Amino acid sequence: MRLYDTMSRSLVELPPPPGPIRMYFCGPTVYARAHVGNARPFLIGMWLRSWLRKTGYDVTLVHNITDINDKIYDAAPGASAELAAAATEWYITDTGDLGLGQADFLPKATESVPQIVEFIEALIDAGHAYAVDGDVYFRVASFPEYGRLSGQRPDQVEEQEPNPRKEDARDFALWKANKPETEDTWWDSPWGRGRPGWHIECSVMAEEIFGPVFEIHGGGLDLVFPHHENEVAQSRSLGHPFASIWAHNGMLQFTGEKMAKSAGNVTTLRDALDEWGRETLLVFFLTAHWRKPIDFSAETLAQAAARAETLRNAFTQTPAAGGDEWSAFADALEDDFDTPRALAVLHGWASARRLDLLRRGLEIFGLASLADREAAPAEIVQLAEQRQRARADRDFASADGLRDELAALGWEMRDEAGGGYSLVRRG
Numbered sequence: 001m002r003l004y005d006t007m008s009r010s011l012v013e014l015p016p017p018p019g020p021i022r023m024y025f026c027g028p029t030v031y032a033r034a035h036v037g038n039a040r041p042f043l044i045g046m047w048l049r050s051w052l053r054k055t056g057y058d059v060t061l062v063h064n065i066t067d068i069n070d071k072i073y074d075a076a077p078g079a080s081a082e083l084a085a086a087a088t089e090w091y092i093t094d095t096g097d098l099g100l101g102q103a104d105f106l107p108k109a110t111e112s113v114p115q116i117v118e119f120i121e122a123l124i125d126a127g128h129a130y131a132v133d134g135d136v137y138f139r140v141a142s143f144p145e146y147g148r149l150s151g152q153r154p155d156q157v158e159e160q161e162p163n164p165r166k167e168d169a170r171d172f173a174l175w176k177a178n179k180p181e182t183e184d185t186w187w188d189s190p191w192g193r194g195r196p197g198w199h200i201e202c203s204v205m206a207e208e209i210f211g212p213v214f215e216i217h218g219g220g221l222d223l224v225f226p227h228h229e230n231e232v233a234q235s236r237s238l239g240h241p242f243a244s245i246w247a248h249n250g251m252l253q254f255t256g257e258k259m260a261k262s263a264g265n266v267t268t269l270r271d272a273l274d275e276w277g278r279e280t281l282l283v284f285f286l287t288a289h290w291r292k293p294i295d296f297s298a299e300t301l302a303q304a305a306a307r308a309e310t311l312r313n314a315f316t317q318t319p320a321a322g323g324d325e326w327s328a329f330a331d332a333l334e335d336d337f338d339t340p341r342a343l344a345v346l347h348g349w350a351s352a353r354r355l356d357l358l359r360r361g362l363e364i365f366g367l368a369s370l371a372d373r374e375a376a377p378a379e380i381v382q383l384a385e386q387r388q389r390a391r392a393d394r395d396f397a398s399a400d401g402l403r404d405e406l407a408a409l410g411w412e413m414r415d416e417a418g419g420g421y422s423l424v425r426r427g
């Protein structure tokens with residue numbers, strides 16, 4: 001199994017099974033309902049874990065919650081902690097509705113502050129950081145490898161967070177003194193009341209769970225600089241090897257004229273789930289290689305819905321016998337986790353009626369439900385119809401309540417393109 005690594009700019013072979021494979025994927029900053037683009041690193045992490053476990057690896061996935069951040073203070077003056085707690089629940093609900101479960105650990109920055117303070121003290125003691133007026137900054141000049149991950153020359157690194165208190169324009173904050181007029185949460189530290197910077201949170205949360213070395217660090221390409229460059233500096237300057245492979249996913253982009261007309265303002269994962277349903281969204285994300293950009297539009301979603309339907313319809317046919325061609329699917333995923341290629345193999349099996357192989361492949365991606373059509377009893381259909389009416393009346397609170405009621409009875413209601421729905425027994 002090999003994966004592309006941003007640091008070495010090459011494909012890197014994973015250690016043989018059982019590993020272990022310890023993966024840290026940067027999670028959301030919780031101040032609003034998650035953007036649909038946030039689903040991508042989540043899904044890549046969950047799918048990779050699923051595949052690696054299937055192939056005999058011992059895998060642990062950590063997905064952190066950034067619940068201390070300027071965006072949260074800005075979004076909810078005077079009530080930032082309440083907003084962060086609510087948005088954390090939204091994120092867990094919405095990603096949970098993708099039907100793949102959750103990461104093994106979901107650490108929160110607010111629960112890691114004492115460890116963050118200790119880590120910063122170690123950086124100061126080693127000469128890699130300095131305190132000024134209640135702030136603490138990382139001294140970039142003390143870490144000659146700085147810029148390697150993002151491909152910048154150390155002496156020409158882009159300035160971050162301009163601030164006259166810094167020794168050097170490239171330095172970045174590890175600890176920020178409390179600003180009472182805008183920040184309603186703070187923690188005590190040797191430098192006074194304040195709160196951690198974003199980058200140090202991830203170095204500490206990763207190392208708290210994994211120790212100083214782990215196999216894969218994931219996140220969007222937009223995080224390479226400064227976020228991940230700074231994580232590398234914080235950890236490696238203390239001699240911790242930190243991540244062996246840096247896996248950065250391409251960004252989701254909105255395209256297409258039709259988007260605005262037919263889909264309204266779908267930008268959140270919640271909206272996307274309600275509009276297209278779980279299966280269509282999963283198939284959509286499989287259609288692009290994880291490192292490439294992916295176009296989110298009415299056209300690409302409609303294509304994904306049609307693909308999901310083709311795969312589902314395959315199970316209405318009589319299965320055909322044949323040899324074990326699993327390797328075509330495995331080869332695609334072992335080669336830099338090439339899901340478009342794996343999806344093409346699944347479609348091949350659908351047309352060849354190799355339903356046993358098709359079901360096994362779909363399971364990896366949380367799509368086994370495509371193989372499970374079962375007639376719903378009348379009272380379940382009645383609840384589903386009520387929910388359709390509530391949605392048509394834009395009474396989303398009732399609609400959500402009815403969906404939860406169905407879930408409690410063991411049925412998942414899936415919205416399909418074109419306004420239809422299907423009912424699937426949850427297994």
Ligand SMILES: [Zn+2]
Pocket residue numbers: 026027202227
């Ligand atoms: Zn992070």
